[in-house]
Amino acid sequence: MKFENVLIRFFPTVYTEANFVEKTFQSLKSQGFTAENAIAIVDVCRDEISQPFLRLVKDKWGEAFNLCSLAGMFFAGRTALLAAMHHAPRQDGRERYVFFAIPHVAVDGGGQIGVCERPGVGESNACGALNAFLKELQKGKLNVSLDENDLEQSLLKMRLLKEIPYGQVPDLLSLTRLVQKVIITDLENALRPIINPGKCDYAVISGIQIHGPDGNYVCPSPSYAIVKGTRQDLFLPGAKCV
């Protein structure tokens, strides 16, 4: 199966990364969020092939607070959220935060899920952290202790094992979809007790970043803005780009 066919089969709507950032920017503008009055807060994988997303967000929103971790898991916690929120501009008596929380997966030209080409490396994997976790699951021998020399991967395994039924081994795409939901759940759980809708508006933008043979794409997941305490789902206009 070719890359394009994998997109059509597994990702109902796909935008180029730049188009996704532009569409969400425009959509949030209509909800009162601008580069001048909001801070962007980004959580993607540490992988260098995920970083173009950060640069695109920076171009639109200005420098972003960085929550990145392996696989884009939300491990930065309440302290990081409080710091990011304290750095938000204060305009009209309100603060505005725009969260982007987006895990990733590669799909190569031949449609192999999890496979990408890296300059000087050749065939490689993404997400490598999820791939390593899957390999342990497949072996049926999983180290779930907290390794002080491998904190993020230890936490990743501990957190995801709570979501995977005992004995089951998901495929990489199913695991990536699970990670997307886990990241949003964990972000929302950390946010809820510390956010004041009386003085803060915020948006949570999510999806899956796809590394294709010709660049990065994003398949959006349900995203929303909370403005003056009222939730508005964000609908991204535009057609499929493949």
Ligand SMILES: [Zn+2]
């Ligand atoms: Zn990764």
